[in-house]
Amino acid sequence: MNSTKPARTRFAPSPTGFLHVGGVRTALFAWLLARQTGGQFILRIEDTDKVREVTGSAQHITDSLSWLGLTWDEGVDIGGPHAPYTQSQRLDTYKVWAHKLVEQGRAYADPYTPEEVQAFRDQATAEKRPFLFRNHRPSNPPAWDGTQPLRFKSEPKAYTWHDAVLGDLSAGAEAIDDFIIIKSDGYPTYNFAHIIDDLAMECTHVIRSQEFLASTPKYLNLYEALDITHPILATVPMVLGPDGKKKLSKRDGAKDILDYAREGYLPEALVNFMASLGWNDGTEQEIFSTQELIQKFSLDRVQRNGATFDERRLMWMNGAHIRALPLDTLYAKVADFWPAEAGTYDDTYKKQVLALVQERLKYFAELPQLSLFFFTDLPISPSLWHDNKQLQKLTADELRALLEQSRTALAASDFTPPNLTDTLNTLLEQTGQKPGTLFSLIRIATTQAPASPGLADTLAILGKDVSLRRIDAMLGHV
């Protein structure tokens, strides 16, 4: 369908914390494109800010991507032809290019102290002008000895360029300024390092979030100075927080992607959901397998406006994916989510329970509350029949009589589902009760739960011994 050249795309997070839906969605789009075109997906760690770096977060990032199934062909952990893929290990490369710019007169040492630069900035703010460092370029910059920041010497001009998502874009010369490419600690800035690495790693596409759009003209200026052809640029819209305005952030309660793993979301459901945040295939299909997404994804159908993250929609989608799973597959996936009480029960029994609970599960962490009464006798809770609209019409004596009659009838059943259905129907006739009364009573007696799957199915799984025992137990409380 989309037969294009193999794309080499990358995801290049900085290890400053966990990954949330916003960031991962950008990675997903890049990954889908690489997979669709038979190209490569590269994972590069941009750890050039040693102050903000959080120990362990690089590992956390790789764990998150792995869980989602966003596999990388080159990158940290596995290496590749352009290793290393961690920027702090590539300092020599950046220095070579930095010196090249210095020699060409396109970079200079910044002689100001941070305080002095801040003073320029404050002055511009006070005068309601945009701050441009190039208005303060030193006339005789000192030779760069590596202890001062190194700045790119820009050549301000207007640009027009094409973005694979946003279309034709343009910006005036005001958007171009001198920016730091090597910090005084010797590390490069993102603005410089990503351009060098994308070139070295032969990336064909730069897929990134909208917050980088404003600096694109600066990058264009740098690409020119470096005399390199820039990759295809694609700007994906931001994922918005619940307020629908600002971008999703940890402050808004954006969750660690691995929290979804812990709560029992399916990675393919999360992938489907993230893709639907800003992309669709133009049909009315909502549920996509990851394979379908790989096949159908295209950058030109990516939305231009931001999408609000709505967790309720994710829950629906996860439930839909759970329902579509074959029972055995689902059974393997929920292994860690059973209540402790299920421990001694065998696979056959648990699988029967799961078959009934499957269509009720929105995420696996709900499994215990939905299935507990299949494994243990819940405490008798009289409020269940006291508050029941049908049952509260009956006296305690009537309740007891009904329960005893049901017990006798059930004792004669072999507890196969068809036989149970017959037994229950016969009981309905004999007692002259409505299903709303009789079935509620038996259901409450045998589960002591506010909700359960269908009565005959539930009884069949519980078995005769447990069912009768629980009816007896309730008889002692009516």
Added chain:
RNA sequence: GGCCCCUUCGUCUAGUGGUCCAGGAUAUUGGGUUCUCAUCCCAAAGAUCGCGGGUUCGAAUCCCGCAGGGGUCACCA
């Protein structure tokens, strides 16, 4: 403030001049499926297509202006 991006039901979205007094999904409400919960099915409600001009026989769709929201203007990415 400068520059830039965005603007269709609460939410995700379809829609590229007529088949749209705007379709689907979700969420909400009501009904049905021998009881509850869920699934499934049916139905209701929900968008003057940000606003104002224009072009056109005809505009959500094209043009201009405005407004609102967002992003950015770091020795962060």
